[in-house]
Amino acid sequence: MERSDSLSESPRKRNGLLRDQVQLVKRKDTSRYEIVPFPEPLSFEKGFFVMIRAIQLLVQNNEGIIFVGVAGPSGAGKTVFTEKVLNFMPSVAVISMDNYNDASRIVDGNFDDPRLTDYDTLLENIHGLKEGRTVDVPSSRIVIIEGIYALSDKLRPILDLRVSVTGGVHFDLVKRVLRDIQRAGQEPEEIIHQISETVYPMYKAFIEPDLKTAHIRIINKFNPFSGFQNPMYILKSPRSLTPDQIKAALGEDQTESNEETYDIYLLPPGEDPEACQSYLRMRNREGKYNLMFEEWVTDNPFIISPRITFEVSVRLLGGLMALGYTIAAILKRSSRVFSDGKATVKIDWLEQLNRRYIQVQGRDRLYVKFVAEQLGLDGSYIPRTYIEQIQLEKLMNDVMGAINQLSEQISTLNERMDEFTCRVEDLNSKFTLIKSSPSQQNLIPSSDTRNGSAPTNLFVSQLGNGTLIPNSSSSNQLSKESPLMEEITVLSRGQRQVIHQLDNLTNLLHEHLVLTRQGNAMSRNRIQEGINMAICPLIILTIGSVGYFVFKSLNRS
Template identity: 60%
Template structure:
């Protein structure tokens, strides 16, 4: 086997390899850590190059740890790898959850992972044996069975999960990869994923994320990500497919109530109610964003004592704005949770509006 440890400039060439003494004193080769973070696409290219070198320089299964916070794009990355080589095996650490150990709905607690079974499965695959992988049901929070995972033809096994680079697992890994996307996008993607997966309402999920998920990330996940040999920044905007143009028509004059009622009367028999509504909008600046250039403000609105959270709200004074149709009703406690994550209050807008509620006869 070629064990040339000299690298050539440019990531299209060979990466630096370093020897590591494995179980039983056997030498295996791994990738020398690269300090420079990569974009999602370039990271994928370097990742594939790393796998090719590891396969050429190591016997048996190549074990890869793919870690990152919830919603960062780990699954999207592993699916991209599978589309490149369908024979790659992907094992989700979520399957090793023990729902009986959940406390206060904190499903991101590292103590929930059945590490004994996980380590046994990885060791079996490394030795060339098939492993029985558990099947976990998210809605019932229970293990429902097992599936057999043979050593794949590609010899590549990707372990995907928020704790995939934990200290317990690192001795078994030939390559360590982190995927992060910044707290703002990670938050939104986690909400979207968990709504589909668990059946919970978005307001419950947002509360759970601000109360437990990201604090757990800071305490337990972020330190492990620093050990990654390849660091990938996923800048995918989760709103990109949801953006729509909203046209706002502004009158050059302020019509009287009589004029408004007369205009509404043209639609037929109506029952009209008038009320004054106070609205307070709190615009939150995502962590590490420049307030002068940021276009991804988070807006928390208080309307008659009810709070809602809207993503990607742009603060503009133009004939039209572009914003997604994503708004969730939330508890006021979410504000303190977001600020603990690094969001800052950029501005507070207060306004009073007279609202005309119209009910069409027969409607």
């Protein structure tokens, strides 16, 4: 049954310890209990703990067998999660829905079609368990039904606890590919085509709506790359080396070749392009395409890259785009490659960066470091991948563009301040002339009125009222000073805009220069400090200039 139909209102807001957040509520029109759904998804470990706690409460409050449904897309980790529960509670019985798939119903090799499951037999067995027929009932009274459709509308009415396990499209894709290669011996390209054309559409149409009815939603962030113990170690430097220097460091037993590589970096769905470390890369070299699942970490000065590579066709790119991947960058690289079998040294020319780099890479960390030392690269390493370097330079260009825009606005403000100062000095000179003329102490000639001047006694008498406009010529003076006041208003508005731009720039720097990895922390901090050092004097100079001229004009007045 649907969540809205099966649950009464939550008794109270969740708080406190995780075990205390697991609350029971009575189902409508039945005497059985179920837990109040958790509004937010949980991690793998927290979800496991909450599920164990929920099972304990359900066993205490419900009679008979407790049925638990564990569902999720293919490759999300349902089986691993169920095995973890089984290891903790060995007396639990597990029913795999894969055992109820009817092979005669398979159409076009689609093993994820919901019509494949023989629900009649499955429900007959489940009802037999509930009614106590001659079946080996588990001593714990707990039965877990595990499968991609374990939360379907046909099974929901009998489930006391509903659990969903998902892991994100990218890692689910990697895990599904690795699993099917081991199980069925399928080609990676065939698997990915099947996922993009069949599995993923089936998931969106039939599985995902069922998962929303789960009491406990678990996000399995297991990294499939963590199990690879043979990564590539890379040292990168911007120094220039000649081919003869590289040959001398590698010795006589080495080979030389030239490569031209196009790397298409695909951003996984929902990933932040500025923090992503798990791009999917499609590489074109000599007309052959390879799909590279990789994730890199930095252990300064090394870049460590576990990598899984499959040869595919270019048509696969469309299938990946259908899964939600987007092209983040296309990197063209021309390389001169030297190798002695244990380490490879590359002279890379990157078209986008218009720059040359030296790369030393291999499986043996100590040997890679030894070769780099022989080449004299110590102290010049850059612990960033090429895609990170492109992102960093894009960020620098954005920041410099903002600084240039700010400088232009400050220059415009300074020009207006100069004009404002000239007008204030001109006004002060007129007041001085009026004050020094004894013949104009009591009378206001029309010519002076037209020139915007006024008697000193009238001017002084109005100071207490906070105005610089004489009574007898207030209208004429106001009309003459209106452009000046408008200019002052414009200058004030411009100053506020500059301050607003400074705030925006500060926020931009704060957002973009947040450290995504420890390896590039120092370089990004130096960038931010340099920008702050450049901006602060400009701010102080601008505010000081405004204050100085205003104070000067008021003092003269």
